[in-house]
Amino acid sequence: MDADGPRQQAAREATSWLIALQEDPDDPNLRRQFEVWRSASSLNDAVWQSTQRVLEIGRSIPPRPSDEWPTYLSSRERSASARTPRRRRWIVATLGMAAAAAIALTVGPSVLQRLEADHLTSTAELRDIGLDDGSTVMLSARSAIAVSGTAGERQVTLVEGEAFFQVRPDPARPFRVISGPVRTTVVGTRFDVRRDSWGVFVGVEEGQVEVEASQFGTKERLQAGEAIRIEFNGKVARSADQLTVAAWRKGQLVAQNMSLQEAVDQLRRFYSGAIIMTDGSLGSRRVTGIYNLADPEEALRAIGHAHGAKVRRVTSWMLLISAE
Incomplete structure (x- = not known):
């Protein structure tokens, strides 16, 4: 396993625990199982703390016009770097960069677009x-x-x-x-x-x-x-x-045996926030149907309901998709 393997595995497990605990916050058995996982290693504990920190930052971010995201993310990154001790900075950087990348790719035009377009x-x-x-x-x-x-x-x-x-x-x-x-x-x-x-x-x-x-x-x-x-x-x-050719001109996503990943990619362009798929295996599931691009969150929930996925709103601007 490469050097990033344990970190990536811990980050995936932390995300799964985050979802489970938000869904059943009062389940004592679930809480005990979580504490066993967290105390199993210092890496699990550190990644969990970083996950919580990223979530708290996310909850504090108000909806913003897409043009403001590159400047906003840069300011958050500089602020976080100044406050974080060096010995823990690699963990925050791992999750913070992942969150920033997800936001940059799913919320606003990328820097590359601005340079080339x-x-x-x-x-x-x-x-x-x-x-x-x-x-x-x-x-x-x-x-x-x-x-x-x-x-x-x-x-x-x-x-x-x-x-x-x-x-x-x-x-x-x-x-x-x-x-x-x-x-x-x-x-x-x-x-x-x-x-x-x-x-x-x-x-x-x-x-x-x-x-x-x-x-x-x-x-x-x-x-x-x-x-x-x-x-x-x-x-x-x-x-x-x-019927599927440029259906977006009529405000529709027309999916005919489309992968769920492709459908999510299309909905992201119409959603003023981040849509993050926590389980990569969902992406290969096939989607058929007609969905309203004017309400991408409702479209995403309809797709999830029909294809064994659950959509959770974790902040005012972030949706997580996971397996049921």
């Missing part, structure tokens, strides 16, 4: 963008694009999130969307591209597109009503259902 949106915000060539982009919530091009081609990089493209035909200048290792090329069409932590989804509403991920040896041509998902591990899955 020409256009970006905040939580639950949709924006129409007109490009110089006459094409249009509808940017989904918490998403970002960078626009570039040459005399021979037009190019948009999807830095994060999701966007729907309506491309003005120009055979002399193909239109390309770059999303990580995946390149989508068109002449004139209407299509959707989504990039999340696991891969890239492309769906076509009108016309046809060519989708290529050369590092995986993938090259596919899609017609109207067809879609493809290319995961960053090389796995490829095609589907055919026009």
